[in-house]
Amino acid sequence: MTNTNLVFKSLTRRKGRFLFTLLGIIIGMASFVTFMALGGSLKSQIERESAALGANLVVTPKGSCAYEQVSILTGEQLPTNITKDEVAAIRSIDGMMAIPFLAERSAIDNRPVSVMGILPGETREFKNWRLAQGEYFPHENAEGAVLGSVLAEQFGLLPGSEVRVRGSQIKVLGVLDETGGKDDLTVFLSLPVAQKLYDQKDLVSYVAVRVDHLDEVELYANKIKDKVSLGVVSDKQMRNSVLSIVGTVNITLQIIAAVAILAAAFGIVNTMMTATYERRREIGILQAMGATRTGIFKLFIFESGIYGLIGGVGGAVLGGLAAVFAAPLISQNAATSFVKGAQSSLDPMMFVGAILFSTLVAMVAGLYPAIKASKLSPVEAISYE
């Protein structure tokens, strides 16, 4: 017999209670791990998207707020207030590359997808795309669509098949190689075709700018502002502003999960208090046999810790699975579609941290019952009927 054996035998004596208390902590920890993983994946995805954008500056309609900046990174629909003349003025500045984008939305099989109007040749060069299947737009005004790899896979679309965008059947020309970003979930059309489909003649949503010399980003931002009355934001500003929103969302989600864990911790307190009362006589017997108060305290705190340890492992596994498999089903929005590429944010250290945290919370929850148990006098405990 060891302390560990004794603890496990005590824990599993009342199997139902053990299971329900355990479920409380598993569910609490699972929600915590899920939110952490999703939060982490959103953050890393924002960073990936920002890098994938390939721009140092983004020109947006004047008065754009952080929401529009998020939309640029997530592929949401954007106001189309930038005119052809404004684009031309920006593109006339030397020492930088400026690419206009028309960001729209459509639906395939009732699921929302991003539709992007692009200048095919320049955008391919700007984004360094490679083609996986079929062909790319043969010229700048070409009819037809090029699809992101994940979108093509999700909807079973191949070169030659047709995709319906805003009521028009459009032939799929090709499928891009996986980029790891939102481009994988986008239908690309040539800019004139997209503008015609969405009645946005000569208008675009934003212009992505890459300057030739990184140390001149600020200078070029001012040059653009001199030419056009539009908002100019650097990729760093945009990333930080989006990350701060994501951070706020993460903290909110983690607070919700913390409440779940707190509730589970009180479940442990309740279970262990009940055990203390039920096992008074047993505590007395152990004391009569020579168990010290510290020994009794350790037994009870160890029991609580086991709840936390098993609950933490169960919660980490369940939460990890939820983050990978269930999250995309929760919503069809662009944020959760990121989860496909979210494996990288299932950090092993996060799991270890979650298990340690869960064990610690459970042991803290078990402190009061353990102290109560250890303070029972042997005579009082043995005499308990």
Place this chain on the structure above:
Amino acid sequence: MNNSVISAKGLVKEYGQGATLVRALRGVDLDIPRGSFTCIVGASGHGKSTLMHLLGGLDYPTLGTVIIDGQEVSKLGNKELASLRAKKIGFVFQFFNLLQNLTAKENIETALMLAGVPDHEQEGRAIELLELVGLEDKVNAKPGQLSGGQQQRVAIARALANDPPVLLMDEPTGNLDSEAEAEVMKVLENLKHQGKTIIFVTHSTEIAARSDNLICVRDGQVQEPQAFKKAS
């Protein structure tokens, strides 16, 4: 009194205070000879169990001294007292008080663990002890699968786990039928022959008659055994 394994002097035990003060023991002096079969007798509520708790180091006296195998209880802290109980005293209770979720062997192993016996030595010793009380075929039985007499024998085996010089038994046959009582008494006879000191709290005049040292507790004091015999 060199031959005493336990001795008590001027033992007073009070519970509560003010209007609720209860004086359970009112100055008890006694000596338990080493190797004796001592019975503590008396009517319910007269202080037998309180005396037993003090003699076994489960509680501290309000006044007076208890010396167990040369160690004065009042001078020991909780930890030392727990260690003294583990090494010097084996407790047996009326309601067996076995841990219900453990087998007979595991109950004994728990006592061995608390006494610091390494895990790998516990099983052999536990089986030896079950053989000693004639329960070698009930090693893996849980208390619920054993009769009252068998459970009490497991409790005795458990009390012997650390080979203590003293067995302190609180009405161990009080909950048994005469056949089971006979089984337990047979085990105790053997233990007495092996030199164990047995302190046996009982209501039974028959068992008291078999003792070689009789202590009669009445109104929190030790009286002449004759008084008990008459009262009975």
